[in-house]
Amino acid sequence: MHQPNQFDLFRTRRFLPLFVTQFLGAFNDNLFKNALLVLITFHGLSAAGMSAQTLVNAAAGIFILPFFLFSTFAGQLAEKYDKASLARAVKLLEIAIMVMAGFGFLLHQAGLLMSCLFLMGVHSALFGPLKYSILPQYLKEEELLGGNGMIEMGTFVAILLGQISGTLLIQHQAYGEYLIVAACLLVAISGWLASRKMPSAPPTSPELRLNWNILGETWFIIRHSARNKAVFNSILGISWFWFFGAVYLTQLPELAHKVLHGDPGVYTLLVTLFSIGVGSGSALCEKLSGRKVEIGLVPLGSLGLSIFGIDLYFALQGIGAPAQIHTPGSFIAVASHWRIMADLLLMGVAGGLFIVPLYALVQTRTEKEFTSRAIAANNILNSLFMVVAAGMSIAVLNAGASIAELLLLVTVLNVAVAIYIYTLIPEFILRFLVWxxxxxxxxxxxxxxxxxxxxxxxxxxxxxxxxxxxxxxxxxxxxxxxxxxxxxxxxxxxxxxxxxxxxxxxxxxxxxxxxxxxxxxxxxxxxxxxxxxxxxxxxxxxxxxxxxxxxxxxxxxxxxxxxxxxxxxxxxxxxxxxxxxxxxxxxxxxxxxxxxxxxxxxxxxxxxxxxxxxxxxxxxxxxxxxxx
The missing domain is CATH 3.40.1130.10 (Glycerol-3-phosphate (1)-acyltransferase)
Structure with a gap:
């Protein structure tokens, strides 16, 4: 007999439209963002006289900043109003942003494109709290870990496909900008159509009065979340993962171009490996945990991030310049590169094992009427950590460190953060040992x-x-x-x-x-x-x-x-x-x-x-x- 599993969720209306809406949103974020990064890194697009490396790191910070500014308001909206209706409104906003971005690409206006990047961050900040807080309303308790795993897997597959598509389309001779504009608009409209199929998700706190004081409300929801140590430290763990991932994903273009001497296809290959790894690790969570929220997988994930991150540093040593720039085929043909590819793939798997149980724990151990705001608190801290990651990357690289040394520094910090979290909440390490x-x-x-x-x-x-x-x-x-x-x-x-x-x-x-x-x-x-x-x-x-x-x-x-x-x-x-x-x-x-x-x-x-x-x-x- 067929045993229920997470993939059965794709047959249900209570999950599939949400998954498609989220998938297309993440795809469009990265389609747009990666086309912009390729223009900066490989085609000389510049703003305010900044170097390509500085502008790439600045772009990462610009996209993340709205999460810090607007997540509080988004969390309140998701508690007060029907989440499916909000999803449709957010998707209409995405269509408007893509129209503006189209002018930026066609006119090669870096300033306008950076503004649109900020607005896409606003769009994602508004969608984030409802995306995760709607899952406990749509899914049964035993489906929650699998549903989170599918959302995370879909997100990283969307990131991967968006980055590949952005790279390929923008480089298309003569018509690259037109293709990007058409693709971004088409995906945004498709996301809005998918959101129209989402079932109603009634408000969990309809009597809530909106607090327009961003700083005051931010402090309130963070303080409230901090009362539950397991939830708050899970939020800190998720935020750390995005700090870690932001540094790695932001540096991959320069790593592929300057360190590994590859063309944009090599960069796409590295992102593919990391994204497939995260998707695989996310999908594995339900199988390894027996369809329940198993936080014992979290230490296993952090251990994998540390081991393979450190090994990646040593694998990058002694990489010499080839006679000509590597294509994906010539890069794979070099045996010493296999270790680099394996490290990135396995780091992704470890990341999936690390983050999915933490999201599920936040959803299951938070009061129902506060779940959206707890996710908002998570997004605020995520954004703060990622903005700090962008600033730290700029500072460390400008101080003379190599990209490999920056990645090693973040990996060593991961060991320290893991020890700190598991000392505060021994339940994580205990569940790992028991599991x-x-x-x-x-x-x-x-x-x-x-x-x-x-x-x-x-x-x-x-x-x-x-x-x-x-x-x-x-x-x-x-x-x-x-x-x-x-x-x-x-x-x-x-x-x-x-x-x-x-x-x-x-x-x-x-x-x-x-x-x-x-x-x-x-x-x-x-x-x-x-x-x-x-x-x-x-x-x-x-x-x-x-x-x-x-x-x-x-x-x-x-x-x-x-x-x-x-x-x-x-x-x-x-x-x-x-x-x-x-x-x-x-x-x-x-x-x-x-x-x-x-x-x-x-x-x-x-x-x-x-x-x-x-x-x-x-x-x-x-x-x-x-x-x-």
Whole structure:
């Protein structure tokens, strides 16, 4: 049978028109922008006596500046009005801008073209908040990561095709300017037609009063977003990615022309590799995460950006000037260039893995009535980071650094930023370690996990089969979980870092340490009152025979002190594994196999007054018997 996947979204009206509208908008941005950059870099278009290198970096800053100026207003509009109607109005604006740009190309007026570049930034700034905040309205929860991945993949494919088309059309002898003008207008009109097919997306905050004070509203939405540490640090992570990407993408024309001695086709080849990489990484997210928002992919992405970015610097060393300028064919024919191409491709893949889960986290952990403004806060910080990236690039290059050294500097900064973010929010690195361990050792089938509430407190109870139980559960549930575990397991060298970072609650039998036991019940009560998920293994120890043992009375005490909903869960398939106690102590026998199939089942939530330990024990037995 066909299993639902992210590509099925293209069959639906609630996604396809949005995707096409966004795709054509990103395509047109880059069709126009790249034609302008090629005129500057290869054909001598100039303004105010600036060098080509300075003008290229200035163009990047000019396009991004409107995001800083207008994202606040765009976020308010997307909360107050129907987002589909706004999309259509923004697309009409794009048509008007392309008419102006047509005169700029035909008259070779650099000033007019730079003004149109600024206005296209305004157009994109207005579209940005509604583009991402409309996804939770159009898509089901399990479709959200895949939808984000498709949007990111489409965006970078559009960037790629726009840049290729801009380069090819503007260089067409005699008629290049006419072709660009016609193409830009045609794409803008097509985008408006696609937007007309978008279903209605009612306002999430229709009573909102528009605040015309840009600085005041900007400060408000950033401060509000900062209250949620996970969301705000995700926004900072996205902004850093665009800083990183802006430096690389802005320098690629000069890298292709001056360092690699290539023609515009070589530049197009490099952009193609990077864009295909980002698209592939974005599409991979749903497959690697099992259709849920998995922030454990974020550290994997930042690690890839760092490794391949550093390798790119060394791959660029010793590149000599050829007898004649490289075409794409002659460039590919040089074996030493393959390493450069592989680094750019794999950096793109890593970038997709890095950014898609962060966008999905912002959408899922922000209040519905504030989502558009949270995306606006993200765009403001994105634009600020990208403007700073343009300024830093100009300063570093004017100070005498080479392009390769600039790219290395940004890559080293990426390592420092990653360490900073993961120190502030250990959940990212924790989820990465859990994802890596669980997906290396097992293939997990999940059933009934939608019974676990998205918000608010709940007590999870599960059978205890192996030392991996907590990690499997943590890797399968979207929300952070506080695990109650035996103090000896809590202190195990292999897992203690993960358990401590996850805020696990250690417990001991009263005969061993009554103080630790009482402290544990106090922490459990405090966590539940704070609205957290707490997971308990009521048997009190890992099974020695593979069967469910009698539940201990701790569950009843927890529910007396803090009555919360209870979800019974059952783990199957871990008995007999390397980390179970079958045939003797755990971890003292050779693993029988890797990637074995295991199952995690969850029953509907029970109210606390109907969840005695005897009832829960019978419920878990029934789950195990029904699926065994």
């Amino acid at each position: 890596l361990l669980v997906n290396t050792l097992y293939r997990v089938r999940e059933e009934g996990l939608d019974h676990i509430p998205e918000q608010g407190p709940a007590l999870l109870v599960c059978n205890h089969v192996s030392y991996m139980d907590a990690l499997v559960i943590a890797g399968s549930i979207r929300r952070p979980v506080r695990f109650v575990m035996d103090h000896r397991i809590y202190q195990m060298p292999l897992f203690s870092f993960i358990f401590r970072t996850a805020g696990a609650i250690r417990i001991a039998p009263e005969r061993e340490d009554a103080g630790i036991k009482e402290e544990a019940f106090g922490e459990i009560a405090a966590a539940l009152r704070a609205g957290e998920l707490v997971c308990l293994f009521p048997e009190g120890t890992i099974t020695r025979n593979g069967k469910l043992s009698r539940f201990q009375p701790g569950t009843d005490r927890i529910l007396r002190e803090t009555p919360v909903p209870v979800i019974a869960m059952a783990l199957q398939g871990l008995w007999g594994s390397f980390l179970s106690r079958k045939d003797g102590p755990a971890m003292r026998k050779w693993p029988r196999r890797f990637r074995s199939r295991i199952t995690l089942l969850a029953a509907p939530a029970r109210p606390p007054e109907q969840a005695s330990r005897q009832v829960l024990e019978q419920q878990i037995r029934a789950l195990l018997d029904a699926k065994s």
